[in-house]
Amino acid sequence: MAIAKAERLMNLALCLLGTRRPLSKRELRDSIEAYVESFGPGRGVAGSDDSFNRMFERDKDDLRELGLVIETVESLDGEVGYLARRDSNRLPPITLDAEEAAALGLAAKVWQQARLAGAASGALQKLRAAGLPEDVDPYEPHSALEPRIPVHEAAFEPLMLACRDRRPVVFDYRKATAARPEPRHVEPWALECWRGHWYLAGWDRDRGAERVFRLSRITGKVRSRGTAFTAPVPDVVTVRETVASWAGENADRRALIRLRGGSGYPLRARATAVRELGDGWDELEIPYGHGLDAWLVEFGPDVVVLEPAELRADVVDRLRAVAKG
Amino acid sequence: MAGKPVRPANAIDQTRRMLSLVTYLRERPGARIEDVARAFGITEDELVSDLDVLPMCGTSFRGGDLLDIDTDGERIWWHNPAALGADAAEPLRLAADEATALLVAARAVATLPGLRESDRQALLRATAKVETAAGEAAGASSRLSVTFEAEGGVFADVDRAISERRRLWIRYYSPARDEVTEREIDPIRLVSVGHTYVEAWCRRSEARRTFRLDRVAEIRILDEPSAPPEVELRDLSEGLVQPAAEDPEVVVEVGPGGRWVAEYYPHDSADELPDGGLRITLRTPEPASLRRLALRLGRDGRIVSPQDLADSARRAAREALAAYDGVEAADVEGYGGTAGTAGGSTGPVRGRIDGREQQR
Numbered sequence: 001m002a003i004a005k006a007e008r009l010m011n012l013a014l015c016l017l018g019t020r021r022p023l024s025k026r027e028l029r030d031s032i033e034a035y036v037e038s039f040g041p042g043r044g045v046a047g048s049d050d051s052f053n054r055m056f057e058r059d060k061d062d063l064r065e066l067g068l069v070i071e072t073v074e075s076l077d078g079e080v081g082y083l084a085r086r087d088s089n090r091l092p093p094i095t096l097d098a099e100e101a102a103a104l105g106l107a108a109k110v111w112q113q114a115r116l117a118g119a120a121s122g123a124l125q126k127l128r129a130a131g132l133p134e135d136v137d138p139y140e141p142h143s144a145l146e147p148r149i150p151v152h153e154a155a156f157e158p159l160m161l162a163c164r165d166r167r168p169v170v171f172d173y174r175k176a177t178a179a180r181p182e183p184r185h186v187e188p189w190a191l192e193c194w195r196g197h198w199y200l201a202g203w204d205r206d207r208g209a210e211r212v213f214r215l216s217r218i219t220g221k222v223r224s225r226g227t228a229f230t231a232p233v234p235d236v237v238t239v240r241e242t243v244a245s246w247a248g249e250n251a252d253r254r255a256l257i258r259l260r261g262g263s264g265y266p267l268r269a270r271a272t273a274v275r276e277l278g279d280g281w282d283e284l285e286i287p288y289g290h291g292l293d294a295w296l297v298e299f300g301p302d303v304v305v306l307e308p309a310e311l312r313a314d315v316v317d318r319l320r321a322v323a324k325g
Numbered sequence: 326m327a328g329k330p331v332r333p334a335n336a337i338d339q340t341r342r343m344l345s346l347v348t349y350l351r352e353r354p355g356a357r358i359e360d361v362a363r364a365f366g367i368t369e370d371e372l373v374s375d376l377d378v379l380p381m382c383g384t385s386f387r388g389g390d391l392l393d394i395d396t397d398g399e400r401i402w403w404h405n406p407a408a409l410g411a412d413a414a415e416p417l418r419l420a421a422d423e424a425t426a427l428l429v430a431a432r433a434v435a436t437l438p439g440l441r442e443s444d445r446q447a448l449l450r451a452t453a454k455v456e457t458a459a460g461e462a463a464g465a466s467s468r469l470s471v472t473f474e475a476e477g478g479v480f481a482d483v484d485r486a487i488s489e490r491r492r493l494w495i496r497y498y499s500p501a502r503d504e505v506t507e508r509e510i511d512p513i514r515l516v517s518v519g520h521t522y523v524e525a526w527c528r529r530s531e532a533r534r535t536f537r538l539d540r541v542a543e544i545r546i547l548d549e550p551s552a553p554p555e556v557e558l559r560d561l562s563e564g565l566v567q568p569a570a571e572d573p574e575v576v577v578e579v580g581p582g583g584r585w586v587a588e589y590y591p592h593d594s595a596d597e598l599p600d601g602g603l604r605i606t607l608r609t610p611e612p613a614s615l616r617r618l619a620l621r622l623g624r625d626g627r628i629v630s631p632q633d634l635a636d637s638a639r640r641a642a643r644e645a646l647a648a649y650d651g652v653e654a655a656d657v658e659g660y661g662g663t664a665g666t667a668g669g670s671t672g673p674v675r676g677r678i679d680g681r682e683q684q685r
């Protein structure tokens with residue numbers, strides 16, 4: 001039976017961390033049981049060098065993924081050696097008190113995405129090995145709060161890695177009102193979760209402008225483009241402001257409506273002025289931004305728009321469409 | 326470990342964990358399995374599987390000692406800690422993904438408006454220390470951010486009621502019926518999934534209910550003790566709304582402009598239509614609550630079934646139109662003329678329709 005990958009990676013990590021001089025690929029291959037078993041003396045079959053090299057490269061990448069800094073050193077006679085120096089791999093001293101430890105314990109639990117959940121636990125485990133206090137059990141809720149960060153979009157992980165590594169991507173994107181998706185070439189800057197949905201901000205190469213994309217509208221695979229960013233990355237990326245303007249949060253005008261008494265609580269909660277009309281109806285002044293027409297129509301016969309005429313027209317138009325069925 | 330996502334065994338996660346484990350165990354001879362599993366946030370089975378692998382591992386190339394680690398099922402013994410040189414046992418620096426995962430989560434939790442101030446301060450101190458210790462690895466964490474939404478005052482009251490085990494009185498807005506109702510609830514826990522919710526035992530319906538905090542119009546902590554019956558906590562990772570199989574089915578057809586419905590409503594199926602739209606099948610205990618959706622969709626979609634739901638949306642639209650002007654209603658086929666009941670006398674409205682509407 002092949003030796004488990006975790007055992008192979010662990011031995012490679014310990015060898016590289018334990019050595020004081022660079023170890024050559026041959027030395028590693030001859031001393032780690034998993035490599036010996038698959039590629040050692042007596043098992044030399046044609047092409048086994050290639051497959052060992054591939055496995056060795058993948059293993060090094062995996063160890064780097066979990067934070068190991070592996071140096072490549074060329075000796076005088078031209079042989080390449082590897083080592084993980086303690087200086088570059090040591091966690092700097094960090095002292096956290098019991099309250100701080102409990103707070104981090106709560107934070108480490110919020111990810112529901114496998115890769116980030118694993119990374120957050122890994123971080124906590126490294127801190128634990130460095131002496132993070134255990135007096136307070138971090139896995140029992142400290143406050144009554146159980147925050148969770150939902151990630152349901154398949155595009156999340158590839159985009160997260162692309163943002164991290166600053167790699168341009170291409171994906172098919174269906175705009176909110178478009179029938180068909182179309183390919184978008186994007187230099188991804190940042191991902192932001194707001195109101196439970198994930199958004200990507202980046203440079204849209206085709207449009208030559210900054211754009212915000214909603215991850216749930218990405219269809220199909222996110223593919224990497226092996227080129228570099230062409231546009232400068234801004235210091236501050238404003239995803240929320242853009243999304244808020246889609247949602248009509250930045251309303252700068254006012255509308256006047258009639259609302260049946262007792263109904264439409266959310267409209268009342270937003271009203272800037274309310275006047276009782278005495279006939280079972282109230283008159284409200286409310287902020288008027290993008291999307292208000294669709295929202296008002298939801299209240300059916302309990303809302304009548306008075307002003308402005310443009311909003312009245314939009315609401316009547318929508319009501320007609322429904323009335324015709 | 327309730328609520329912890331179950332993930333398949335992953336060699337990278339296990340390696341990462343074992344590297345921390347050797348550092349940790351070296352300092353703690355005879356550590357108890359139970360305690361170590363809890364400190365590492367893993368199950369005892371996961372820990373035991375790590376302990377099976379560690380004796381196959383060693384530090385030096387050729388001829389070095391393997392780690393002689395074993396367990397009697399209760400405690401863990403390491404017979405040759407010298408096999409791992411003192412400096413090979415030092416805690417490892419954080420990887421970029423680890424720093425990102427922990428820092429982004431910590432910053433998000435710190436923004437929760439209702440978090441206890443002492444917890445927030447502790448979290449901010451911890452975040453600053455982790456940023457420093459992570460060094461360069463913390464850089465990429467600015468490329469990911471999360472904002473939770475919660476109503477500060479309501480949150481603080483619910484949080485207090487839970488810790489003091491007291492009943493709450495709330496006025497709560499239900500969008501499905503567009504009404505505000507008063508009820509007493511025994512809070513169980515607060516959950517943040519995009520929006521923040523309180524899961525509670527509702528004394529009015531004598532059932533478990535979930536209330537979104539931004540829909541709480543008013544809240545008071547009562548003197549009576551909270552006494553929710555023992556309920557099994559659900560795993561909410563699949564979403565708060567989990568329709569039951571016996572709930573009635575609703576079919577909605579939307580055009581391209583109504584595709585957002587599939588993003589906002591949990592559904593059984595969403596089939597592509599030739600015009601770029603979708604045919605969406607979903608289940609809800611209360612189909613009438615979807616009248617709002619039908620009205621909002623306008624020309625972007627329609628209810629296919631049940632028929633009464635489609636009819637009720639049409640009736641509501643006609644009734645609403647009647648309040649604007651007879652002109653609008655008149656060209657609606659089959660209009661039944663219930664103008665009198667629509668908005669009562671809507672005096673100021675009549676006759677103020679401009680020409681633009683008529684052309685649409």
